[in-house]
Amino acid sequence: MKVIVVGTNHAGTTAVRTLRRLDPKAEIVTYDKNNNISFLGCGIALWVSGEVKDPKGLFYASPEILQSEGIKVNMEHEVLSVDNKSQKIRVKDLKTGKEFDDNYDKLILAIGSWPIIPNIEGINQEGVHIVKWYQHGELVKKANDDKNIKNVVVCGAGYIGVELVDAFHQKGKNVTLVDILDRIMPRYYDKPFTDKVENAMREAGVNLRGGEKVIKFEGNNNKVTKVVTDKGSYDADLVIWSVGFKPATEILNGVIDLDKNAAIMVDQYMRTSDPNIFAIGDCVEVYDNAKKAPAYIALATSAVRTGVIAAVNALKPEGLASPGFQGSNAINVFGWALASTGVTETVAKDLGFDYEQITFTDNDRPEFMESYQEVLIKILWDKKTRKIIGAQVGSVANHTEVMYMFSLAIMKGVTIDELPLVDIFFLPHFNKPYNFITLPALEVLGLNYFKK
Template identity: 30%
Template structure:
């Protein structure tokens, strides 16, 4: 009686996409049919990077709270997980990868039948003097979070500078404020939150200043200043210097595709890997990729974008694991939905900004409304501002941005569904949304904006 050897699935990366893919493939095929080996260069697996600011700020008490599944739990499911092991080369022609044990320094080649690339993203670190000085921190993984907390606990001074005012920047500003630091945010853009239009970003700017966070716009960092001990002492721009005992980089991330590029795999305009609907790398029959290292289809614009979010990463892993395990699944694309908060201010967006719509050659109308989170007479009602963008001739919804207090952020989900369905603002006005005074006015703020957008489309004509 002859037995066939199991296929080998190699996974590069032990976080959301990689281990979701490995786990899903294991559900579909047992170890006799599929051998799974996963490589992770760090100390943690399957964790919530999105929760790091709340761990740093103290809302989450322990790193263990951010870990969904430990290495031991993965191994108990017949996944050969090799920690502190970094993949240093991919050889698609010979179906193998080279890895290095970071504890011993040993290099080995491992053959594969199927490969998953889930290398994630890396923080942007501009080449400015002093960027690598002690006390300067990027925040991308749990090791980064641990290092920052250690610095915050041992630093005597209480002055912090955050470089960048995107999602990472504003969330870290809140975390440092909770830690008792005097926080300055340096933003080279016109307003914080470049994922919003400037008029909506101005609302965030005003609110952050009201919370005691100094937010400086148009501030291009030219140098990280250091003291006699070599540690960070401040941040310099062309116009001013800002003293700092700790600096956090919140400039953003870029796809970590160094290995893929050296292996000759195709990259898109943002530097992310290009895949088909099954998350298979284009031109490769047996290689899949997902998470923060790939580009995804924007369903509104039809263009490829790099969007680093845990929601997408986990979905990619499920799709990849299904296909690598012999099943079938696809990932159609995204509409660009994201929410964040700084203290009690909630910030949300989905779809296109004005400049995105212009770049695609679309003619559009925009409206802005102020409404409340609850019926005006019900205690606790708070103001929110909703901005809506619709195509001029058709009335097709193009994008929504929301800034407000409690109850504002998750309202963007209604708009995300409408965008995915390709709805017009006229169709949106008829949505049967839930109503009771503790939850909403009779006309939900999103529907108020839709009604106003309908009027703007009609007024604009063809």
């Protein structure tokens, strides 16, 4: 059995190492156009802020580690095309320019995603950066440490953009955040949660410019100096462009089935429309248990899970099925720790769901303790089935791990009526006998005698 894995990002590295764990004798070959393996891109903000001192810790593997496990590693090799009829790929060695073919029995595509870069005037000037690879993080880190760079404009108020705003603020930069939508992280959190973070950002001096479209980047001697939107202009010594990602699937048009957004369509075994080709990570759409439909969920935890599933099924057909995904995520910025899973109310409305919700606030520990913090939580459920379809939590204290329980609840079809009687522990150091997880459900059932 010969398995070729294209891409050694989180998904690809997980697949490769799982393959080797399952079959010590399989011929495993990897190709990647990058020169490093398994870089944790979401750690760039931690590196830029200085919280992570040594970026080597952001790599989960290395070519040497994979080679020591008997895997043939080909870095700086770009896969140009896939011929699924002949079961071979066309590869270009980026160091020599030489092209060659390689045959496979099974092919696992971990080709990932790439930042969306529109054709905007001035976007290619010096000082305008994307953030994806280690090399990008290195450039941004160097710029952030430069005392001559004072004004930073971040375009895009998703996770990466907001985390980098926090990182630049920690270094004392004047930071402006621009987004075409009117609030930050709308895909992951409803307004009561994003309001908390936005208020903290404003108090920190961040210039929030929601509802503005970037028109162009002005510069001097091909170096960016200003970001111009449809409503204003902002001085910029450094610009971060982080408006989202798209699946890097251009070479697969006409080879396997792609969805309307160019993500690879897979089944619960990570098989594509070709049974000998699997796809994993940020290039695929997966089944979303909350939406009851395929969805594009580009998260590291989703990537590694798909890597394990594909590796098992490449060696043993239908040996491991995906239980589905909930898009569980978290963020820690400007003193706030937020987490969510499933759908938000914003998404539920957009999808036309018939749902109900409760937004609830309580202290995390008994008031007789010396200290305690307020926790904001929101739970959504299907009006007909009563099954939980989404949850969000936010506090200045870290309670993000409660989303593990809600993620499992969505996956297993737990109802809002079952939640009040879930067997949880009580210890005053950490929580209350009935706490911010179970009290909202008691409130829904009209049983909350703790209500103030």
